Amino acid sequence: QVLIWNLESGEPVKMIDCHSDVILCMSFNADGSLLATTCKDKRLRVVEPRSGRVLQEASCKNHRVNRVVFLGSTKRLLTTGVSRWNTRQIALWDQEDLSMPLIEEEIDGLSGLLFPFYDADTHMLYLAGKGDGNIRYYEIGSEKPYLSYLMEFRSPAPQKGLGVMPKHGLDVSACEVFRFYKLITLKGLIEPISMIVPRRSETYQEDIYPMTPGTEPALTPDEWLSGVNRDPILVSLKEGYKRNSKIVFKAPVREKKSVVVNGIDLLENVPPRTENELLRMFFRQQDEIRRLKDELSQKDIRIRQLQLELKNIRNIPKNN
Numbered sequence: 145q146v147l148i149w150n151l152e153s154g155e156p157v158k159m160i161d162c163h164s165d166v167i168l169c170m171s172f173n174a175d176g177s178l179l180a181t182t183c184k185d186k187r188l189r190v191v192e193p194r195s196g197r198v199l200q201e202a203s204c205k206n207h208r209v210n211r212v213v214f215l216g217s218t219k220r221l222l223t224t225g226v227s228r229w230n231t232r233q234i235a236l237w238d239q240e241d242l243s244m245p246l247i248e249e250e251i252d253g254l255s256g257l258l259f260p261f262y263d264a265d266t267h268m269l270y271l272a273g274k275g276d277g278n279i280r281y282y283e284i285g286s287e288k289p290y291l292s293y294l295m296e297f298r299s300p301a302p303q304k305g306l307g308v309m310p311k312h313g314l315d316v317s318a319c320e321v322f323r324f325y326k327l328i329t330l331k332g333l334i335e336p337i338s339m340i341v342p343r344r345s346e347t348y349q350e351d352i353y354p355m356t357p358g359t360e361p362a363l364t365p366d367e368w369l370s371g372v373n374r375d376p377i378l379v380s381l382k383e384g385y386k387r388n389s390k391i392v393f394k395a396p397v398r399e400k401k402s403v404v405v406n407g408i409d410l411l412e413n414v415p416p417r418t419e420n421e422l423l424r425m426f427f428r429q430q431d432e433i434r435r436l437k438d439e440l441s442q443k444d445i446r447i448r449q450l451q452l453e454l455k456n457i458r459n460i461p462k463n464n
């Protein structure tokens with residue numbers, strides 16, 4: 145069963161009872177008018193949540209579904225699951241016709257569950273497998289082949305689960321477009337992983353930060369229950385571009401320690417731990433090298449000017 149709760153009163157207001165087995169995953173569409181579920185009975189369903197009526201249903205024989213996510217307002221669904229050959233697989237569906245998937249793509253032969261995360265602002269799909277150390281990311285298009293593989297983040301530490309930071313909590317000034325919180329049980333810690341677009345411009349990047357859903361609800365519980373549909377209230381992230389804080393924190397002065405290995409102080413030069421940190425360090429070093437080259441060329445010009453002036457002084461007759 146699926147229970148829908150009124151958070152203001154703390155009471156359930158609807159019960160959806162159309163599943164014959166354990167519900168594995170569920171996802172609302174952008175305006176909350178549709179609910180997609182995957183079930184242990186190998187069926188994918190699109191449900192009208194206010195009435196509990198099943199609008200579309202797919203019997204996934206070749207693609208056993210595990211997880212589902214609505215792809216924003218594109219009227220498409222993406223599911224992750226297992227193929228008939230027990231390989232991990234993703235499938236793209238039209239929410240109005242679940243008779244056949246638009247595309248199916250095999251990922252690999254590992255056994256861990258694939259967790260899908262979709263960013264509607266950048267049309268990016270992130271795939272992270274339970275027990276994997278990598279996160280693949282794709283771009284979702286409106287035309288065939290619909291799915292374009294881009295790159296993947298790699299880490300030696302396997303993840304058991306992942307959490308996501310909402311858009312209004314990202315570091316906009318660093319061009320951060322997505323942030324995961326990776327649960328690493330072997331080390332007993334949670335590691336933040338930032339997806340950053342490598343840009344050198346210091347202005348607000350409007351193309352990667354369009355208007356995005358904020359924290360204010362678009363409907364009251366009574367309006368939603370009465371059948372009203374309304375798109376989320378969008379906000380701009382530009383206000384959080386450079387937050388000027390009036391509070392100034394001064395760290396206490398401590399004794400300077402050093403750990404020197406092969407002539408390098410590791411405390412002064414901390415090596416990058418992730419691919420994003422390595423990219424940021426690389427671009428900082430490139431900017432520093434470019435600045436030093438400019439300074440060096442300016443000094444060379446100044447040295448030549450001084451040499452010419454000195455030569456002219458030496459050529460002046462002594463009588464003058």
